[in-house]
Amino acid sequence: MLIRLGYEIAFRLPQPTPMLVTLNIHDSRRTDIVIGQELRALPGVPMRQYRDSFGNTCTRLTAPTGVFTLYTDAVVEDSGVQDLTMPLAREVPVDQLPDQALVFLLGSRYCETDQLVGMAWDLFGSAPNGWNRVQAICDYVHSQIEFGYHHANPTKGAVQALREGRGVCRDFAHSAIALCRCMNIPARYCTGYLGDIGVPPVNAPMDFSAWFEAYLDGQWYTFDARHNVPRIGRVLIARGRDAADAAISNSFGAHTLEKFLVWTDQTDDPTLSPRPQATPAGSLSPLA
Incomplete structure (x- = not known):
């Protein structure tokens, strides 16, 4: 494709x-x-x-x-191919995590784990281990936050997003990442391209998208609390602790x-022929 x-x-x-x-x-x-x-x-x-x-x-x-x-x-x-689903993937005990994964357990600018840890254990402490716990976190965030571009706020973190119940894709990602980290599951922020491929088109301007990856059974798996279903065609630009790093x-x-x-x-076109209703790349002109 x-x-x-x-x-x-x-x-x-x-x-x-x-x-x-x-x-x-x-x-x-x-x-x-x-x-x-x-x-x-x-x-x-x-x-x-x-x-x-x-x-x-x-x-x-x-x-x-x-x-x-x-x-x-x-x-x-x-x-x-859709995002990989591995329901049997298990959590890795903290003392067995690789050194490079530890930074993704810590609180960060938009993922205030210190303020969410009590709530996280109340909500997910009895959830099944591993993949199903991360999916339970995604289900919760998906149900708690209403998506809307007019809800964008560059200073909003996970705590505010969950309290207000409104946000954009980065707020869904930050909230799920913070809750995963509270449960001792390393999670990292991802940003990139995600078009309406394999799903009904959305009547809204295209934007970059945010999702996250959780570390289970020795590898990183893709999760998306905003859409909360496997998607096709993610193209990564950057990763980090949260949006401040990416x-x-x-x-x-x-x-x-x-x-x-x-x-x-x-x-189906492997060339860069001019896009309909768009300025061809390479012939851009400064905006007035």
């Missing part, structure tokens, strides 16, 4: 501004890229990449004054978001 994916994100800046962006397809999916380009900028500026401590590809640049656009367009090959952009100065467009569509 082929997936056409990309984005066009434009900022207006009052002065030259350093930026740190995490927008490239994750290295674990790079061999699946059929055709496409790395992160591009208009106007062009020098860019330098590095790998952060979570293995994400990060890009440093200085955006010029005025309208500055970041964009990518690519076709990726995907197995077309932010698509950090601007070290004032800016205004002028345009935000994401596409993730199944396709």
